[in-house]
Amino acid sequence: MLDGRKLWITNGAEAGLFVVFANSDLTKGYKGITAFAVERGFNGFSVGKKEDKLGIRASSTCELILDGCEVPATNVVGEVGLGYKVAIETLNTGRIGIGAQMIGVARGALAAALKYAKERTQFGKPIAEFQAVQFQLAQAATELEAARLMVYNAARLEAAGEPYTTQAAMAKLFASQVAERVTSLAVELFGGYGYTKGEDPMRRYHALAIAALVAFAAPLTAQGKGPKKYAVTNDRALVVTREVLVKQGYEVVRVENSGRDYVVWYRRGNRGRGKGKGPPVKMVIHRTEDRVVFLSAPSAVLVDIDIRLKL
Numbered sequence: 001m002l003d004g005r006k007l008w009i010t011n012g013a014e015a016g017l018f019v020v021f022a023n024s025d026l027t028k029g030y031k032g033i034t035a036f037a038v039e040r041g042f043n044g045f046s047v048g049k050k051e052d053k054l055g056i057r058a059s060s061t062c063e064l065i066l067d068g069c070e071v072p073a074t075n076v077v078g079e080v081g082l083g084y085k086v087a088i089e090t091l092n093t094g095r096i097g098i099g100a101q102m103i104g105v106a107r108g109a110l111a112a113a114l115k116y117a118k119e120r121t122q123f124g125k126p127i128a129e130f131q132a133v134q135f136q137l138a139q140a141a142t143e144l145e146a147a148r149l150m151v152y153n154a155a156r157l158e159a160a161g162e163p164y165t166t167q168a169a170m171a172k173l174f175a176s177q178v179a180e181r182v183t184s185l186a187v188e189l190f191g192g193y194g195y196t197k198g199e200d201p202m203r204r205y206h207a208l209a210i211a212a213l214v215a216f217a218a219p220l221t222a223q224g225k226g227p228k229k230y231a232v233t234n235d236r237a238l239v240v241t242r243e244v245l246v247k248q249g250y251e252v253v254r255v256e257n258s259g260r261d262y263v264v265w266y267r268r269g270n271r272g273r274g275k276g277k278g279p280p281v282k283m284v285i286h287r288t289e290d291r292v293v294f295l296s297a298p299s300a301v302l303v304d305i306d307i308r309l310k311l
């Protein structure tokens with residue numbers, strides 16, 4: 001039985017199946033979160049009003065209402081209490097998708113700006129012939145190409161089964177920043193038309209807000225934190241580290257016991273087809289008084305370690 005409401009659900013007006021994350025045991029905090037597959041026709045489930053959004057208007061955004069919604073046990077996605085893990089693992093791919101979306105928005109804005117710059121005249125000639133305008137368009141095109149390659153690289157890594165958490169976050173962050181700059185330039189070059197509701201640059205500018213709201217806000221994606229500490233034994237930390245490294249395609253070359261610490265030497269693996277290649281690098285499982293800290297580990301590895309140690 002599920003009770004509650006959830007705002008800002010993409011395609012809520014059209015969807016027939018929803019994945020709902022609910023806490024099945026509030027005393028366990030995030031460890032009580034479970035994922036449920038909720039069908040539109042379930043008793044106690046309804047979809048609220050469609051929001052009147054600033055941009056991305058072709059996609060509906062609605063509230064989901066669960067009022068004593070009856071969900072059969074067979075509709076649990078994964079295992080009870082592992083919903084947090086299910087949610088986190090979907091974010092990385094989502095960031096690549098948002099990055100690609102921002103590339104599309106920026107490409108359209110730049111194309112429109114280039115076309116209009118050749119048509120709009122000032123001081124007896126098209127504004128595209130002014131060097132100051134050319135500099136801005138060249139900068140926009142360069143940044144857009146860099147963002148596009150970052151998004152493609154993150155997608156390539158995911159398709160190849162390689163670690164891509166860091167690359168996806170960076171691609172989403174940079175692509176959204178570039179899209180904002182490119183569309184803002186397009187609005188300026190269009191002059192009064194650029195500020196008119198319904199015109200191409202303004203529509204694209206309105207669409208940008210979505211990038212800062214989904215798959216974690218851009219400032220949150222960019223901010224850094226110090227190393228996390230975990231109240232686990234060294235042996236538990238080592239077991240999880242081995243599992244994550246192997247899962248992400250690394251080969252664990254050797255483990256050294258250095259006083260209270262473990263030094264794990266690893267290298268890029270060969271996806272299960274023999275030994276890895278290249279010189280091994282190290283990460284350290286450092287023991288403080290009552291906690292374990294992971295040092296010199298790839299960001300993607302740390303994310304998976306964090307998820308596993310919290311389960």
